Amino acid sequence: MEVKGNVILQDAVRFTILTTCLVRIEYSKDGKFEDRNTQMVQNRHFAQPPFEIFENRQGHVLEIRTTGFHLYYDGGVLSSGSLYIDAANSYGTHYSRWYYGEPTKNNLKGTARTLDRADGAIPLPDGLMSKDGFSVLDDSQSFILENGEFSVRQSKETDLYYFSYGRDYRKTLQVYYQLTGFPPMVPRYALGNWWSRFYPYTQSEYLALMKEFDRCQIPIAVSVFDMNWHTTAIPSKYGSGWTGYTWNKEYFPNPEKMFDLLHQQGRKVTLNIHPASGIRPSESCYGAVAKMLDLDAKTEEPATFDLQNKKFKTAYFDLVHHPLEEQGVDFWWIDWQQGGARGQSKVDPLWLLNVAHFRDSEKRHAGEGLILSRYAGPGSHRYPVGFSGDTVASWDSLRFQPYFTATASNIGYTWWSHDIGGHMRGTYDGELSLRWLQLGVFSPILRLHSSNNIFMGKEPWNYGKDIESAMIHLLQLRTRLVPYLDSENYRTHTEGLPLVQPMYYGYPNQKVAYEVPNEYQFGSEMVVSPITTPVDLKSELSSTEVWLPEGQWYDFFTGLVYEGDSYFKAYREQNKFPVFVKAGSILPMLKNYMQPLAQIPEQLELMIFVGTDGIYEMVEHQENNIARTIFKWNDREHQLTVETVDPAKLIPVQRQYSVILIGAEGSIDKQSATTISFRNYQLIDQSKIVTELIKSRLQRAQISFEEKQLIWQMYVSHKETKKLIKFLDTIHENTIRGMIIELVEK
Known part of the structure; x- marks a missing residue:
């Protein structure tokens, strides 16, 4: 055995004690180990923690003990019979033990590469957090990533990281960020409203739309142009028209002028790209690219997409993207849908694109980069923001997104951008669109989006007056919240505290915190429990299950006070949303x-x-x-x-x-x-708020006037809550009973 600082070498196995609750475990048959940074891991320079080593004790070749774990190694190839670790915490059934190669139990899951075509829930891979108090991340397949350049590992090895921070999920995440790199701050403007639509706008139509948004006092901070900005009708011999870099001048005769106007209006601009087909002779930039890459232009030899080729990478940025940026493009929407790498020496193109584009954006914007792209795996949080894909416009899709967004923090991915309102299929449903927008306001990024269908546009005026008014108010509210969002943005960057956190982050030892999967903390001051089901026809209210931790909480929209340490069903009108703010905020x-x-x-x-x-x-x-x-x-x-x-x-x-x-x-x-x-x-007299809410709810309820009058008389005459609830128990309509009990029991 050889010990150097916090590194212990035993035969073909190397253990690196990074903290008292984090150990790196490597196995290399040829004894060669990797010390360079990888796609996931960008820092292993931790202060040396205290630990103990025991050799040849009770049949174990090696034991390593810290205050956070006790590792047992019996020599030879790593297997469930040769290596196991006991976490110092004891959240398991009898003890918290992990055997090498076995999946951790009670994992709270991470996030997925895409929600393309998802209509509801999809399976999620494991994340960092586990109710058993320990987890394992496998970095064995990562490429080397240093200074923005990828290379192949020098030797094939097993490379694992074992975390044992118990149910201190915030600490787990902070240490993970210390290991992999903290998320950068997103630009302030990205926290506002994004307008996006897969639709063949003309230049005049797009500018007219932005003018109409301004007239309606709807703030749009980011103008997104989907793939129809470039030519798509190309000769079939060149392949698909999805990849393109040449302006469609029939639609956009003067893009520089359009960008100038959008910038004068205070907006930023992004263009969608599908880079998979490389640079073909149909592109206006092909001649310059062919010359730089020594292509045979006479035979129309294409420049095959390959960001691992340095010459192609130079041409890709200097001759293709930078000229478009000089016209006014602020950042890029990288829409890579063609899968991963092929072969052991080939890096996943999504990783190549995310790293290269984000670093290029940082150089252009004084260190403040931004891309819109897809999740490529652990470590992707360093390249925000994420595009979750083309979801189906359905209640099932909406129902999954709060959980999906919060759970992504379990693998450090904090800046998801969803297609608010849904991208494809579905039917005209103003209520669904409104509830989705409410979720969007209290999400990391609010980006309205829809497919190439003239009837799917998410403009507020496409809906009835009540919904239109509520949508406009919500889009204004999102922008008003930017000072709060930007402050939380900074805390994510410096302290590793995500804007959206599952409830169990703040209350890890309370069982109920795990039983509200769609509820989450929104920054340090708010708790949100989205409504993801249609209105009840009797009460004309929608509802959701809410748990409020100990303390006093205000309804953000009504000012009504709720006592914490309570679990209840919250009923809300169409223009209200269950958002709670703690007293003192x-x-x-x-x-x-x-x-x-x-x-x-x-x-x-x-x-x-x-x-x-x-x-x-x-x-x-x-x-x-x-x-x-x-x-x-x-x-x-x-x-x-x-x-x-x-x-x-x-x-x-x-x-x-x-x-x-x-x-x-x-x-x-x-x-x-x-x-x-x-x-x-x-x-303020809270009883007055309650009385007004009960009166307005009864006014809209679809029950007889006699029933309404009876309930109202019982409410105003019974000052004792218990008597009123006893009377309400006689009502057969559960929603009518529930909407009143929420207010009198709060």
Whole structure:
């Protein structure tokens, strides 16, 4: 046995103790091990942890013990008979033991490469998190990845990472990011609304659409052009028209002018590409590419797609993509659908594309890169954002997406972008589209999308007036939330805390936290439980199961207070959504939702959810410059203090704050640059909110007037909740009973 620092070499096996709860396990028949970075792993330089080594004890060749695990190795080839590890925690049935080669149990799953054509749930591979408190990641098949370049491993080996952080899921994820690289910050504008549609727009039609969005006060931050921007009708001898880089001048006669106008409106622009077919003679750039690559232009020799070929890679960027970027393209939507690599020396093209395009974007944008592409496996979180694929427009698809989005954090993939509203098939259903948009507002990225069907457009005015109004409000709300989203964006980058987290991240030892798979934490201040089922015809409300942890929680949309440590069914009107904010929270919001998101705003609105003291650090950024504003709410003194740390001078000198108190009323007594205090302060009577909600719900309920009147009389006459509930138990309509019990039992 040989020991050097935290590395233990025993015959053909090498153990590297990275932390007290993380060990790397390698087996190489020829004794050659890999020390370079891989696709997944980008850092193994950890501070050496304490550990103990035992040799030839009780029949074991080697034992390694830390405070987090006890490893037993009996020599020879790695197998379930020669290697096992006991986690120090004990979440298993009797003990938390892993035998080499066996799958971990009770895994909480990770994410998938695509949801293309999915109509509901799909199987998910394992992730990092397990209720048993340990997990294993296999890096054996990874290529070497250093400085953006891929190469083949020097020797075939088994290369595993064993994690044993128990149910401290946040710590598990943070250490995983330390090992694989923390997610970069996404640009501020990416947190706004994206307009995307697979549709053959003309230049004038597209600009007219953006003008109509502005007229309707619908903020669109990112303009997405699907594949119809380029020529698709090419000679059949060249193959499919899906790959293309030449503007369709019939549709877009002056793309530079169009980009200039979109940029003047404060929007960013991305184009969809399907690179699989390379550069063919049908492209306007073919001549330059053929010359650089020494192709036989006379015989129309194509430039075959191969990003592992350095000359092709240079031509691909310098002669094909960079000229389009000079016209105004801000980033690329990489729509790779052609599968993985073929052969042991061939890297998955999706990995090649994601790494190359993201690094190229970083160079062009002062270190702040962005792509829209597909998930390529563990480590892909370094190249945001993810395009989840062409889903079917159905309630089953919607029902799966909250769980799918939250669970992706279990493998560190935090920036999913879904086709909000669904991409394909389905039927006209305004309710479904509205509920999907509500989910989109409280998702990592909000990108409206639909297929090439004139009836599938997600423009709000395609629906009835009530739904149109609700959709416009939601798109405005998403943009208003950007200061909060950008602050959480920074925390993901620096602390490894995803914007969307399963409930068990914050409450890992509470059984109920695992029983609400569609509910999630949305940043540090919010809990969201999406509605994913159609309206009940009797109550004209939709419902979902909600669990609120201990504490006092406000309904974001109504201001109604709920006591935590409770599990209940939440009923909501069409224009409401179950979003809860804990007392003491301070949410920074944009005042002017139509201003370009790349700008740091002069006016902010602060929502303060009263009831206890609170503190929130807002982070604003432009490229690599950061400004911090710390808000502190003193609930007893009814006073807000503001402290800024702004070395780059990002914050406008004349910044103004307006404050909305949630749960209380009051008028501003004194206001300065650092303090806002209130007078005539009083808590809002929650019973009035309840009464108004019960009255409005009964008004819309599809039951007889006599039944409504009887329920109402019982409510106003019975001040004791138990008596009222006893009466409601006599009602046969469960939804009518449930919608009232939610309010009186909250």
